[in-house]
Amino acid sequence: MNRIFGKKKTGPPAPSLGETSKGLTGRADGMEKKIADCEKELRVYKDKIKSARSPAMKQQLQKRAMEILKRKKMYEQQRDQVMGQQFNIDQAAFSIESAKANVQVVSSMKQANAELRHTMKKDLNVGEVEDLADDMAELMDDFNEINEALATSYATPMVDEADLDAELELLEDELEDELGEADSTPAYLQANQFPEVATGVPATSPNQPTPLRN
Numbered sequence: 001m002n003r004i005f006g007k008k009k010t011g012p013p014a015p016s017l018g019e020t021s022k023g024l025t026g027r028a029d030g031m032e033k034k035i036a037d038c039e040k041e042l043r044v045y046k047d048k049i050k051s052a053r054s055p056a057m058k059q060q061l062q063k064r065a066m067e068i069l070k071r072k073k074m075y076e077q078q079r080d081q082v083m084g085q086q087f088n089i090d091q092a093a094f095s096i097e098s099a100k101a102n103v104q105v106v107s108s109m110k111q112a113n114a115e116l117r118h119t120m121k122k123d124l125n126v127g128e129v130e131d132l133a134d135d136m137a138e139l140m141d142d143f144n145e146i147n148e149a150l151a152t153s154y155a156t157p158m159v160d161e162a163d164l165d166a167e168l169e170l171l172e173d174e175l176e177d178e179l180g181e182a183d184s185t186p187a188y189l190q191a192n193q194f195p196e197v198a199t200g201v202p203a204t205s206p207n208q209p210t211p212l213r214n
Helices: 017-051 055-122 126-150 161-183
Strands: none
8 A cells, every 4th residue: 555655754853842932033033133124214214204305205205114114013013923922832841841840749759658658667666666755754764863862962951941041131130230330430439529629828827937038
């Protein structure tokens, strides 16, 4: 049958999304260049229209400028279409990449789940872990009791805290009394206890001889 009808020809492989997006980018850039050329021509005709003196010349220039403006609008529409197509291609490529990443994540999670399940069954036992925790708690209690026993001082007598408080208050009262006595001034240092200071010459007795003068 292949000899009679011939074998179906296989076409070239379809381009990838990246190649398609790259091609659309080139087309959009080409459109942008054509739009820029049209704008440059329009500015030239705009200046010519302003400087035209005859109405016929001005009308002809306006007609030419209108054709360039229509061509510019056509390029803008084609550019927008190409950019829309490129957006769809890029979105499809992003979706494919996201789907591949999700497949890898799911595969990794399955592998991790299997390893965790195997470890829990083989190396970990909830009952053994609970027993180990209880043993550790008992050992720590025993260790704390040993430390408390070793830290006990046998030379210190047992004293009631109430007796200590009463003795402390008594000491404070005695200290206040001593401070009060220290602040009081002795009798011999108090005011009006010293004789008055003499301010004149003492009077001479009538029977006392008068001193000789040189």
